[in-house]
Amino acid sequence: MTTLQATRTQYVDAANGVRFAFRQLGTKDGIPLVLHIHYRGNMDYWDPxxxxxxxxxxxxxxxxxxxxxRSSGEVATSFQGWAANVIALCDALHLNKIDLLGFSMGGAAVQMVALTAPQLVRKLIVAGTTASQPPADETGEGIVWPRVQPPKEHIEMLAADVKTADEAARAIAFSFFYDTDAGRQSAKKYWDSIQTRNVIDEPLILTLLDHKKAENQFITFGDWITPNTTNSFERLHELKMPVLVLNGDDDRLIPTTRSWELHARIPGSQLIIYPVAGHGFIWQHAEWVATDVARFLDGVGDDRLMKL
Known part of the structure; x- marks a missing residue:
């Protein structure tokens, strides 16, 4: 099997005018798993x-x-716009059925993909993310007022005008991992791992997304945390496909309580919380997460859950 470290980048022109950069690896047969990265990240941030x-x-x-x-186009300023891009990419690749995983802001985007094109998504995984903002008078299942807000310094560190790979590494370490010796070791292990990619004529892009473009992503999240009935919160009951919710037990960027909220509001969803881990649980416990995702996608335990 070709590894991510050796997989070349491919390009496809979508009907919306965007030339998407993508990498495909794994088996030839089966429903493809499409993964959406986090705020200011690109493909090079996925851990091999x-x-x-x-x-x-x-x-x-x-x-x-x-x-x-490496993709062309502009950064959309709503997760509905991000979702439209994912759907356009799938159309360009002639994919009529996918499994879909989104991490952090990517998790918000894939909620909108599944709500907009439910026929496309067989199974959905949302990792380290949140539903959109509920109405101020919402008292439904899973909502606790006031909603826990993340510490400002974690968001500010990640949103800063970071220009170098070293600065990006420090921002990721502080915002995604525990501020302990063990947390810093996990952050270093992740950063070392993504640098094992080595493809001729394809230098890594390990600086965070340009600050100007990142402002559009921040506007996107601003729309997400403004009550709007067309976003996901009041529509989560529409998700009929199997859904898996993942997070660390102490996410400082998107509070872990938001994962419980998603689980409570998505009928039949499954929830896994990883111990001694923050927002970067998906890197800290990469192989453990992969095992859980594979079990979910393969339907392991579905019969037992149906009997509960």
Whole structure:
């Protein structure tokens, strides 16, 4: 099997005018798993430990959003816009059925993909993310007022005008991992892992998304945390496909309580919380996460859950 470290970037022109950069690896047969990266990230931020483990049993596709990394176009200013780009990419690749995983802001985008094109998504995984903002008078299941807000310094560090790979590494370490010796070791292990990619004529892009473009992503999240009935919160009951919710037990960027909220509001969803981990649980426990995702996608335990 070709590993992520050796998989070349491909390009496809979509009907919306965007030339998407993507990488595909794994098995030839099966429903492909498409993965959407986090705020200011591009394909090079996916940990090979996670992707290679997933690709051992299925086709896997990672990509750069419009205006991000190696893709052309502009950064959309709503998650509905991000979702439209994912759907356009799938159309361009002639994919009529996918499994879909989104991490952090990518998790918000894939909620909108599944709500907009439910016929496209067989199974959905949302990792380290949140539903959109509920109405101020919402008292439904899973909502606790006041809603926990993340510490400002974690968001500010990640949103700063970061220009170098070293600065990006420090921002990721502080915002995604525990501020302990063990947390810093996990951050270093992740950063070292993504640098094992070595493809001729394809230098890594390990600086965070240009600050100007990142402002559009921040506007996107601003729209997400403004009550709006067309966003996901009041529509989560529409998700009829199997859904898996993942997070660390102490996410400082998107509070772990938001994952419980998603689980409570998505009928039949499953929830896994990883111990001693923050927002970067998906890197810290990469192979463990891959095992859980594979079990979910393969339907392991579905019969037991149906009987509960």
């Amino acid at each position: 430990l996670l992707i290679n483990a997933l690709a051992a049993t299925r086709p896997v596709i990672i990509f750069d959003q419009s205006g991000v990394g």
